[in-house]
Amino acid sequence: MSDISANSRPLSGLPPALKAPPGATDCHIHLYPPGYVAQPGGPSIPELATVEDYRKLQQWLQLDRVVVTQPNAYQQNNAALLESLGQLGAETARGVAVVTPHTPRSELEGLHASGVRGARIMNFPGGAVTSTEMPFIEPLIREMEWHMMVQFNGRQLCEHLEALRGLKVDYIIDHIGKFIDPVSADDNRVDEILRLLDRGNAWFKICAGYETSLIGGPDYPDVGAIARRVVEHAPDRVIWGSNWPHVGVPRDQYPNDAEQLDVLLEWASPPVQQKILVDNPARLYGFSSP
Structure with a gap:
């Protein structure tokens, strides 16, 4: 039994x-199943978030596929992630795990077999x-043909540019660049994101505008201006x-979950919504055609 609510x-x-x-994919969630506790160095777990819970949310938003991201709370212990992926099933779920420079090949192979x-x-x-x-x-x-999911304060992008340019694997610039506070869409750091995308191995995730917007929902116009420029460009x-x-x-x-999907009505045309929700994630994560 878990003592987490x-x-x-x-x-x-x-x-x-x-x-x-059909085939719409939620490319960033976290799960907190019972029986797993926060690890030293990570934040606490306020309450559970189970596969059963998320399936109800999927039904509400009419989403078919999901990518589960290892929460900070579990640090380098991917056990809860693996249990969640096992429950979700390989046809409709993938994972993003924590890997260190010392993670053995055998562990990576096990993670891959589980959908990471x-x-x-x-x-x-x-x-x-x-x-x-x-x-x-x-x-x-x-060697595993994986990508990196990279999150940083977009205002500090210049500190990360050299490392990002040096990556040969695909990588995701997470959380709309997570500019704290948002910058204008014509900021030079947004220009740099477009240049990274043009190199061919960078991706950009629309996610959690509510975390950084100073204006707020439902449309988050300050963050949305950045997102729209990136969507139009790439x-x-x-x-x-x-x-x-x-x-x-x-x-x-806490944001309204339906509104988190509806930002795409303002930020992308219907044909591009199909790319963002279905085609692009299928290409990045290896999902079959819906």
């Missing part, structure tokens, strides 16, 4: 205005592995994630 977040509500196409296709790089407090370790991790995951390199269960903000700032 059961989920109390809403798992249903008014349907999103955007009708998700990426390594998480987190440059905020509580992150288990940061960008300083990317050069040592890249050779390990290159529609074949953009994916979307809900960031459920939104543990990065206090409960009184």
Whole structure:
């Protein structure tokens, strides 16, 4: 039995205005199943978020596929992630795990067999592995044909540019670049993101605009201006994630999950929504055609 409270977040509500196409993929969630506790160095777990809970959210938003990201709470222990992927099933779920420079090949092979296709790089407090370790991790995951999911404060992009340009594997610039605070869409750092995307191995994830927007929802126009510019420039390199269960903000700032999907109505045309929700994630994560 877990002493962590059961989920109390809403798992249903008014349907999103955007009708998700078949094969729509949520490329960023976290799961907190019972029986697993936070590890030293990571944040606490406020309440559970189980596969059963998420399936209800999937039904609400009419999403078919999902990518589960290793939470900071579990640090380098991927056991909860693997259990969750086992419950979700390989046909519709993939994972992003924590990999260190010392992760043995046998462990990587086990992660791959469970559906893991990426390594998480987190440059905020509580992150288990940061960008300083990317050069040592890249050779390990290159053999597995995985990508890196990289999160940092976009205002500090210049500090990461050299390392990102040096990557040979695919990588995701996470959380709309996570500019704290948002910059204008014509900022030189947004220019640099477009140049990275043009190199052919960078991806951009629309996710969690509520974490950085100073204006707020439902459209997050300050963050949305950045997203729209990237989507217009590189529609074949953009994916979307809900960031459920939104543990990065206090409960009184909890976003509406349907609105997190509906931002795509403002930020992308219907043909590009199909790319962002279905085609691009299928290419990056190896999902079959819906």
